[in-house]
Amino acid sequence: MTNPRAEEYFRGKRVLPTELRTREFARLPLWVKEQSFFMAGVMDAELAGAFQRASQAVLDGTMGEAEATRIIREGLAKSGYKPEPGQEGTIKDLTTVHRQLINLRTNVALANGWVNDVNRRKSANIQPALKLVRGRNADEPRLWTQKLWPEAVAASGSKASPDRMAALIDDPIWLYLSDFGVPYTPLKWGSGMNQVAVFKSQAREWGLLPPKGKPPEVKPPESLNSTLEVTTSITDPAERNKLLDKLDGLAVFSKDKLVFTDPNGSRPWPVPVLANLLPRQNVDGTENYQKRALREWRNLGGDAAAMSAMEKEFSGTDLLDDWNMLVRRVTTAERIQTTTALVDALANLVSLVL
Amino acid sequence: MNISLTVDNTQQVSQTLSRFAGLSGDEVAKQSVSPTRELTADHFFAYGNNPANKNKFKVTPTGYWNKAGQATKSSSSGDTINIIVDEKGTPGLVGVRRHYTGGGTIKPSGRISEITQKPIQYLTIPINGAAHGKTVAMMKALGVDLYRKGSALFAKSGNTRSDSDTAMFALKKSIGPQTPNPAIIPTPQQYFETVALVVKNLTDPD
Numbered sequence: 001m002t003n004p005r006a007e008e009y010f011r012g013k014r015v016l017p018t019e020l021r022t023r024e025f026a027r028l029p030l031w032v033k034e035q036s037f038f039m040a041g042v043m044d045a046e047l048a049g050a051f052q053r054a055s056q057a058v059l060d061g062t063m064g065e066a067e068a069t070r071i072i073r074e075g076l077a078k079s080g081y082k083p084e085p086g087q088e089g090t091i092k093d094l095t096t097v098h099r100q101l102i103n104l105r106t107n108v109a110l111a112n113g114w115v116n117d118v119n120r121r122k123s124a125n126i127q128p129a130l131k132l133v134r135g136r137n138a139d140e141p142r143l144w145t146q147k148l149w150p151e152a153v154a155a156s157g158s159k160a161s162p163d164r165m166a167a168l169i170d171d172p173i174w175l176y177l178s179d180f181g182v183p184y185t186p187l188k189w190g191s192g193m194n195q196v197a198v199f200k201s202q203a204r205e206w207g208l209l210p211p212k213g214k215p216p217e218v219k220p221p222e223s224l225n226s227t228l229e230v231t232t233s234i235t236d237p238a239e240r241n242k243l244l245d246k247l248d249g250l251a252v253f254s255k256d257k258l259v260f261t262d263p264n265g266s267r268p269w270p271v272p273v274l275a276n277l278l279p280r281q282n283v284d285g286t287e288n289y290q291k292r293a294l295r296e297w298r299n300l301g302g303d304a305a306a307m308s309a310m311e312k313e314f315s316g317t318d319l320l321d322d323w324n325m326l327v328r329r330v331t332t333a334e335r336i337q338t339t340t341a342l343v344d345a346l347a348n349l350v351s352l353v354l
Numbered sequence: 355m356n357i358s359l360t361v362d363n364t365q366q367v368s369q370t371l372s373r374f375a376g377l378s379g380d381e382v383a384k385q386s387v388s389p390t391r392e393l394t395a396d397h398f399f400a401y402g403n404n405p406a407n408k409n410k411f412k413v414t415p416t417g418y419w420n421k422a423g424q425a426t427k428s429s430s431s432g433d434t435i436n437i438i439v440d441e442k443g444t445p446g447l448v449g450v451r452r453h454y455t456g457g458g459t460i461k462p463s464g465r466i467s468e469i470t471q472k473p474i475q476y477l478t479i480p481i482n483g484a485a486h487g488k489t490v491a492m493m494k495a496l497g498v499d500l501y502r503k504g505s506a507l508f509a510k511s512g513n514t515r516s517d518s519d520t521a522m523f524a525l526k527k528s529i530g531p532q533t534p535n536p537a538i539i540p541t542p543q544q545y546f547e548t549v550a551l552v553v554k555n556l557t558d559p560d
Binding site: 108 | 387388389391392398399402403405408417419420423424425443446489492496497551554558
């Protein structure tokens with residue numbers, strides 16, 4: 001069992017020039033945030049690229065922070081950057097080493113946070129919850145226990161207790177608390193707080209899971225981002241195509257909305273659309289998970305009996321979740337009523353994809 | 355430098371549990387990868403947050419142990435779990451292994467300095483809170499003008515050198531030896547209990 005690598009994850013990001021501030025950017029879909037490199041209010045792609053290269057060099061271990069700031073200074077000089085009047089020397093001034101270091105350190109910490117999040121989700125069957133702990137003292141620590149946590153419990157729709165900083169891994173409180181709109185640490189700029197996974201038995205004791213013998217309500221699997229879409233003002237077809245090219249199949253336009261295709265999720269799509277979606281590789285270069293599940297179904301016979309065999313063969317694995325989401329999206333989009341019709345649709349998909 | 359530990363007690367757990375749950379040592383190790391990482395990281399966080407481990411300058415902590423926790427990775431190979439503090443790619447995180455194992459004398463590597471373009475002859479040891487957690491290169495990047503006087507690097511307080519300038523780094527030909535500190539990582543018993551909890555939670559029906 002090997003780890004995903006922070007530096008590889010970061011290398012996959014694409015520079016996204018934007019006028020958005022961090023808080024506004026945080027409202028964008030998770031997949032946009034995880035696949036793009038942006039800096040609050042920086043529209044110059046070259047300049048943002050310099051910050052990205054500097055962060056990448058630090059993550060790769062080829063440069064220390066001091067050396068990496070040289071890349072940034074060169075980028076600043078090349079772009080002719082000047083801080084806004086009145087912002088000289090402040091945290092908004094990109095020429096300050098302080099700002100450059102905050103950017104570098106936050107990027108490194110977020111990349112590590114992503115790796116830890118991926119690993120924790122793989123182990124959520126035994127450690128389904130997270131607690132929030134302090135890992136570094138601060139001169140003026142934020143009021144986490146007294147203010148931030150209880151307020152977030154009340155405002156986010158969380159099922160966590162306001163008195164204990166712990167919640168299930170998919171609880172909305174993590175996204176709510178994050179300045180960056182991601183469910184992992186660092187949750188705030190320069191924060192010394194960290195998530196640590198909690199065993200199922202402990203989560204049950206803390207009331208985060210139902211008592212033993214009372215199984216949680218089982219819902220068909222639905223991906224986190226299955227309904228994501230953003231309204232956009234981009235109307236120029238050329239601009240739209242340019243954006244779609246950059247997003248590499250992760251989104252399509254539907255009227256004025258940019259709709260997330262949810263390649264490994266549960267957003268319903270008819271078979272012809274899925275036939276375009278499934279052959280695309282994941283961002284990390286691996287095979288689409290639902291395509292893999294579809295192949296397993298075909299290998300088991302690709303018929304109604306194979307539907308039950310999938311449940312038995314892959315019980316408790318991610319592959320079964322992937323399979324169930326594929327079945328769900330096909331069933332919904334094609335308005336399927338019978339097993340025969342479902343097997344036909346899936347067989348059609350096999351012929352188009354595998 | 356990385357610290358690499360092998361938790362080889364999964365076999366004992368698996369022998370006991372396999373009779374009840376049919377779990378192999380490999381499976382127990384695989385399932386324990388993330389929980390043992392979490393235990394180690396949590397330990398680093400708690401260690402760094404312990405007031406007793408505050409830095410001697412009593413200045414804002416650099417978050418060394420916080421970084422160690424964030425950079426902790428784990429993997430499994432057969433029935434062995436490997437836990438690594440991945441220092442590469444984590445600025446300011448150097449020498450976790452030395453904290454754990456202690457060790458002999460540290461000398462300059464002799465590599466070419468980015469600043470002087472000459473082989474490095476001295477170790478630069480912060481002796482002022484303003485230099486705590488910073489390299490000479492970082493101080494320079496922050497605009498601090500350093501110069502050598504005797505066996506120390508001083509920061510100019512004005513445009514020219516003066517007697518009121520502050521010594522930031524001591525220049526040393528070597529330091530050490532360092533006392534081992536096994537308390538920086540969890541005890542074998544804590545790892546054992548974590549692996550046991552993994553098995554308990556794996557075999558514990560909802």
